[in-house]
Amino acid sequence: MLKINQVSKTFGDIKALDDVSFQVSDGEFVFLTGPSGAGKTTLLRLVLRELFPDEGEIVLEDVDITKLKRKDIPKLRQKIGVVFQDFKVLPERTVKENVEVALAVINLSRKDWKARIDHVLKLVGLEERGDLFPSQLSGGELQRVSLARALVVNPRIILADEPTGNLDWDTADKIMDLFEKISAEGKTILMATHHKLIINKLKKRIIELSEGKVVRDTGVKKLSPSQNTREASKESMTGSSVSEDKRKSKNFKSKESIKT
Numbered sequence: 001m002l003k004i005n006q007v008s009k010t011f012g013d014i015k016a017l018d019d020v021s022f023q024v025s026d027g028e029f030v031f032l033t034g035p036s037g038a039g040k041t042t043l044l045r046l047v048l049r050e051l052f053p054d055e056g057e058i059v060l061e062d063v064d065i066t067k068l069k070r071k072d073i074p075k076l077r078q079k080i081g082v083v084f085q086d087f088k089v090l091p092e093r094t095v096k097e098n099v100e101v102a103l104a105v106i107n108l109s110r111k112d113w114k115a116r117i118d119h120v121l122k123l124v125g126l127e128e129r130g131d132l133f134p135s136q137l138s139g140g141e142l143q144r145v146s147l148a149r150a151l152v153v154n155p156r157i158i159l160a161d162e163p164t165g166n167l168d169w170d171t172a173d174k175i176m177d178l179f180e181k182i183s184a185e186g187k188t189i190l191m192a193t194h195h196k197l198i199i200n201k202l203k204k205r206i207i208e209l210s211e212g213k214v215v216r217d218t219g220v221k222k223l224s225p226s227q228n229t230r231e232a233s234k235e236s237m238t239g240s241s242v243s244e245d246k247r248k249s250k251n252f253k254s255k256e257s258i259k260t
């Protein structure tokens, strides 16, 4: 669970984020959208502890990361897989070596590396291309490398910042199929994108930012006070909410099957 609670961040006079609150449950796939400059990247960078909020809490798996000591930051980063618009692959290393770089910082015995790397390369459809260099790959394949690198440490959550921004539509569409596959296996995904075609096609929860504020969150039902009471009594009768049941049936079984 990721909890963003009343978070604000300013850069000089610019209010990049203004009292932002939302929660992302385990296994959820959420689009963070809004125009350029709305604060999407700032929010992802706060979750990575690359930036520090002026106000508010950011809780990942019961740990308020704004209170983490510097020495505990690597541990936090191991829980997060990151995918960027510009791939950030190392040009002088092969596909396999690019994925290995991520493994090198976690505490995994060297004898287990090969199985992990083979698994993620297969998952992203690059099992035949492990020995190639980035210059020999297409944009879509480069994004697959960065996704493999993000997944290889078996993170709790994937943060993606405009992952299809440099790809044509067909390639973007295929990359999104891959994100859906990863999501179906139970991984939590928070994806910043302003790619409207993709957002409309995938029908996931949408959190929209505008000038640093949340202006829409399709994951939060707006109920009138009377509906609220009715909803609450329904829940107490059935013992759980509809969305929770859905989550259980869809994700719980497969949660561990994406062990990488």
Ligand SMILES: Nc1ncnc2c1ncn2[C@@H]1O[C@H](COP(=O)(O)OP(=O)(O)O)[C@@H](O)[C@H]1O
Binding pocket: 011, 014, 015, 016, 034, 035, 036, 037, 038, 039, 040, 041, 042, 043
């Ligand atoms: N490091 C920074 N220094 C100064 N201003 C920044 C910095 N990072 C972001 N901003 C400003 O904060 C606002 C939000 O930026 P950003 O989070 O990158 O938006 P988005 O990713 O939605 O396009 C913008 O006005 C941007 O110029």
Ligand SMILES: [Mg+2]
Binding pocket: 040, 041, 042, 161
């Ligand atoms: Mg951005």
